[in-house]
Amino acid sequence: xxxxxxxxxxxxxxxxxxxxxxxxxxxxxxxxxxxxxxxxxxxxxxxxxxxxxxxxxxxxxxxxxxxxxxxxxxxxxxxxxxxxxxxxxxxxxxxxxxxxxxxxxxxxxxxxxxxxxxxxxxxxxxxxxxxxxxxxxxxxxxxxxxxxxxxxxxxxxxxxxxxxxxxxxxxxxxxxxxxxxxxxxxxxxxxxxxxxxxxxxxxxxxxxxxxxxxxxxxxxxxxxxxxxxxxxxxxxxxxxxxxxxxxxxxxxxxxxxxxxxxxxxxxxxxxxxxxxxxxxxxxxxxxxxxxxxxxxxxxxxxxxxxxxxxxxxxxxx
Amino acid sequence: xxxxxxxxxxxxxxxxxxxxxxxxxxxxxxxxxxxxxxxxxxxxxxxxxxxxxxxxxxxxxxxxxxxxxxxxxxxxxxxxxxxxxxxxxxxxxxxxxxxxxxxxxxxxxxxxxxxxxxxxxxxxxxxxxxxxxxxxxxxxxxxxxxxxxxxxxxxxxxxxxxxxxxxxxxxxxxxxxxxxxxxxxxxxxxxxxxxxxxxxxxxxxxxxxxxxxxxxxxxxxxxxxxxxxxxxxxxxxxxxxxxxxxxxxxx
Numbered sequence: 001x002x003x004x005x006x007x008x009x010x011x012x013x014x015x016x017x018x019x020x021x022x023x024x025x026x027x028x029x030x031x032x033x034x035x036x037x038x039x040x041x042x043x044x045x046x047x048x049x050x051x052x053x054x055x056x057x058x059x060x061x062x063x064x065x066x067x068x069x070x071x072x073x074x075x076x077x078x079x080x081x082x083x084x085x086x087x088x089x090x091x092x093x094x095x096x097x098x099x100x101x102x103x104x105x106x107x108x109x110x111x112x113x114x115x116x117x118x119x120x121x122x123x124x125x126x127x128x129x130x131x132x133x134x135x136x137x138x139x140x141x142x143x144x145x146x147x148x149x150x151x152x153x154x155x156x157x158x159x160x161x162x163x164x165x166x167x168x169x170x171x172x173x174x175x176x177x178x179x180x181x182x183x184x185x186x187x188x189x190x191x192x193x194x195x196x197x198x199x200x201x202x203x204x205x206x207x208x209x210x211x212x213x214x215x216x217x218x219x220x221x222x223x224x225x226x227x228x229x230x231x232x233x234x235x236x237x238x239x240x241x242x243x244x245x246x247x248x249x250x251x252x253x254x255x256x257x258x259x260x261x262x263x264x265x266x267x268x269x270x271x272x273x274x275x276x277x278x279x280x281x282x283x284x285x286x287x288x289x290x291x292x293x294x295x296x297x298x299x300x301x302x303x304x305x306x307x308x309x310x311x312x313x314x315x316x317x
Numbered sequence: 318x319x320x321x322x323x324x325x326x327x328x329x330x331x332x333x334x335x336x337x338x339x340x341x342x343x344x345x346x347x348x349x350x351x352x353x354x355x356x357x358x359x360x361x362x363x364x365x366x367x368x369x370x371x372x373x374x375x376x377x378x379x380x381x382x383x384x385x386x387x388x389x390x391x392x393x394x395x396x397x398x399x400x401x402x403x404x405x406x407x408x409x410x411x412x413x414x415x416x417x418x419x420x421x422x423x424x425x426x427x428x429x430x431x432x433x434x435x436x437x438x439x440x441x442x443x444x445x446x447x448x449x450x451x452x453x454x455x456x457x458x459x460x461x462x463x464x465x466x467x468x469x470x471x472x473x474x475x476x477x478x479x480x481x482x483x484x485x486x487x488x489x490x491x492x493x494x495x496x497x498x499x500x501x502x503x504x505x506x507x508x509x510x511x512x513x514x515x516x517x518x519x520x521x522x523x524x525x526x527x528x529x530x531x532x533x534x535x536x537x538x539x540x541x542x543x544x545x546x547x548x549x550x551x552x553x554x555x556x557x558x559x560x561x562x563x564x565x566x567x568x
Contacts, residue, residue, distance in 0.1 A: 050411050051410075051411060052565075071413075072413045082404055086404035086405045087405070088339065088405055089403075091339070091342060102332060103408070103409065105331070
């Protein structure tokens with residue numbers, strides 16, 4: 001039995017198809033990342049899987065229970081962390097957890113034990129009786145995740161859980177998710193951050209424009225990431241001759257021009273940066289900006305679809 | 318388990334009560350809600366009774382009915398759209414709980430609030446105007462029943478698919494305000510002339526009649542009034558469940 005099973009899941013909004021016949025399976029205990037740019041259909045997919053939205057076509061099962069026909073059994077198995085912290089500001093952290101526990105029919109004894117355990121795990125034990133309206137964004141996010149875990153769900157859905165968190169908050173949350181994964185909870189995580197998908201997930205599904213483009217192990221994704229490193233540079237003059245010269249520098253595998261900048265793809269960004277500096281000095285050019293950005297999701301997506309990590313960028317050599 | 322159905326009903330009831338308690342803490346038992354629940358009916362009372370020499374036995378039941386109408390039906394249309402905006406409403410609909418239990422939980426909080434607020438005009442009547450409740454059990458039962466009716470009405474209007482409480486409030490006021498004038502409370506059916514029949518279409522008419530019966534002790538119209546209140550309650554409840562369930566999966 002799969003933890004999550006989606007079969008031809010489709011969702012139309014009027015004439016717009018937000019999710020287009022996607023099918024995938026997630027095994028029990030797996031950490032599955034659902035990756036895609038904004039508006040790709042990640043949230044719509046998670047809403048269909050959690051019963052918040054009715055599929056136009058197709059079906060989905062959670063731990064073998066159909067999300068439409070056996071919705072009660074399916075919902076008992078899941079915890080949901082949406083993209084916003086949906087907690088009750090006028091209630092304390094403790095009361096929020098108690099309410100969530102009651103909604104899932106957790107017994108009073110288990111509710112109290114579990115809430116105590118979770119609040120301490122998330123470092124909120126000292127503020128459990130304070131109203132959450134005074135909490136920071138990170139603390140509210142932690143309460144949201146704790147509420148989703150109060151009934152010890154077999155499957156946890158998280159929609160952009162680290163969005164809006166500072167580095168420390170995001171790190172803490174990721175550590176907790178890793179721990180949950182190790183304890184056997186199936187985790188379905190939507191994100192648009194490659195790094196998050198790379199470091200956390202066993203497998204990653206990539207959705208673009210409502211279609212599932214690929215389901216890959218992160219190792220493959222990492223290889224693409226490694227080979228898709230780049231240096232983005234803008235000089236005071238970006239004539240075709242300058243662009244040709246930059247594109248001819250040693251180590252450049254491909255390039256893409258974007259406005260007044262040029263993005264040069266390479267496996268050695270630091271060496272290429274040195275070469276660009278030498279070129280600018282030697283030709284009397286002033287560097288307006290130079291950065292070493294990570295690959296964009298679109299780059300990775302294109303690379304995965306084409307099955308060739310070299311084939312990144314629009315203007316290829 | 319010996320009685321799985323009974324156990325399921327009990328579990329659902331506990332979940333509904335959790336929703337009611339949450340609503341009571343979050344929205345109902347707040348100073349601003351009390352002020353709104355008391356001030357508006359009080360203003361209506363003074364507007365229509367001062368200078369008209371209406372007997373207290375007529376005015377107090379009427380004002381109780383109006384108070385319950387406004388208090389029980391006020392918070393649902395505010396709270397649910399607000400919870401849609403903050404996405405806390407989604408927390409309830411992804412949980413293993415039936416739409417009926419969610420609606421019932423929302424209604425229960427309105428009942429409690431309506432009953433508490435209705436005690437005020439009754440206390441004023443008893444203390445300052447010498448009104449005596451001739452049939453206290455009927456009065457208590459009527460208060461709970463009418464609060465149920467109008468709380469269900471408020472929750473029905475909260476099903477309007479909006480995240481802006483003002484949109485739902487506008488609709489509920491569009492219905493509530495005219496009800497005051499067509500329910501035989503301040504303007505009797507006889508005074509309405511050929512339009513007197515309209516009073517029988519108003520859900521408020523039956524509640525006000527019930528209170529009058531309980532205060533006066535004259536119970537000859539009790540059964541039709543109870544049936545009237547029950548009928549409207551069932552209609553509001555059924556529409557609430559249907560509309561909330563329909564809108565639930567629309568997103």
